[in-house]
Amino acid sequence: MAMKDGNMTEHQGRHALVTGGGTGIGLGIARALAEAGAEVTITGRNISRLEEVAEAHPRLHPLQMDVSDEPSVRQGIASAARAHGPVAICVANAGIAEPMPFARITLDHWRKTMTTNLDGAFLTLQAALATLGPEDWGRMIGVSSIAGVRGLENAIAYTASKHALIGIMRGLSEEYRPSNITFNALCPGYVDTPIVARNAHDIATRLGMTEAEARAYLAGGNRHKTLLDTDEITGAAIWLCSDSARSVNGQTIQIAGGQVA
Template sequence: MSLKNKHIVVTGAGRGIGAAIVDALSAEGAKISLMGRSLESLQAKAAELAEAQAISVDVTDSGAIAHAFEQAREGFGPIDILVNNAGQAHTAPAHKMDDDLWRRMMAVNLDSVFYCSREALKDMQPRNSGKIINIASTAALKGYGYVSAYVAAKHGTLGLTRSMALENAAKGITINAVCPGYTETDIVKDSIATIMEKTGRTEEEARAELTASNPQGRLVQPEEVANAVLWLCQPGSESVTGQAIAVAGGEVM
């Protein structure tokens, strides 16, 4: 079990990509602190795992994050690996977007990555060891219409990833981004519903619009994203840092 006794924090861990990630990490022996908004869903997921604890937290609140990481340490000790997975995507053309939506997208998708990474590095730097994996989306690598705030936040996440990777390269800490394309999750289900509502297309037509950007002609599966994260967490990936690894069927190269 390659991650035996490693303490891993995963945000947005209750469903979708986050749930697939914790399944993969737990199968390799990790002790996992599941963080997110819904304590009920986190507890349900934690109950399925060998060693796991559920911690409810608003990832946009730096004070709450600091407290949540203290809770995590009390249960399983210092953090060895952090997976910043929490995120949201809401649509609006830039010229119609209000301040609240812009700030919300920045807070959930970018601020949270900074807050959580800052806390995890407090454990990693003194030990000259650790890994941070940010789930950044292909929106970190290209533009998409009608989700400009989300795209801007994800581009920011990739910039943060690269800068932190350089700052910590000599300390034995690797920091990378995994960039999934459209993945079979609730976020994509919401996108399909929005397309149907605004365009009058059927669910099949809306789904086809999203899969058209993937040369493989399909949605990415959460387990495929989890496999990329698992590889970065395991021994043998120490030379990989500051990278954006696309899991998108060839959409970006």
């Protein structure tokens, strides 16, 4: 790993793209890749939020993009590639998590979850791969969840979408196995992010508990009963993007405080 002026520069000259890059896990990964020298396109629907966080680092580049809209994804990634080069690192992170008991799930809820979490990842990865040549180096990461390797109650649509995302990454790892591109899935447990904060608020309201109690309830979903910090997921992502992980392909990296599955 090269060092320059005290900064990691392993990805100097490479273009990375992170969907859902304005908050939480996506922002953490984007910042770390920028610190490692990459030019990082961060995407999301809230352009003002993206522009705000991009001001903190000269190698963060905001792009308004809705992963649930095909033209937005294909045109957005093509424009990012024209501006910063082929997408050598792609982190399909954008997703939604809206808890709902199975009996109350509507087809609209199901389709909204699948369109964002699954269709969005498919479109993002396909559009990113289209910017690469047959001999190019690449690292493709899908941010799944512990819900991708086990069932979660009151989150059937989310669970199904995250299982399917792992299937996409495993299938791509086989299809592109002779290439210089790897495909892996990160499977975090409950991370202390704005999504968890929103879910804690909803749980507290629904079950008549305090938000602190709701956070503790969610933390109980991790094997060590503690909410994860974003940097724990970021560290795993940066490792997967490194040369040291060149033989790690088609894997599900579980980060949940203990053995999950």
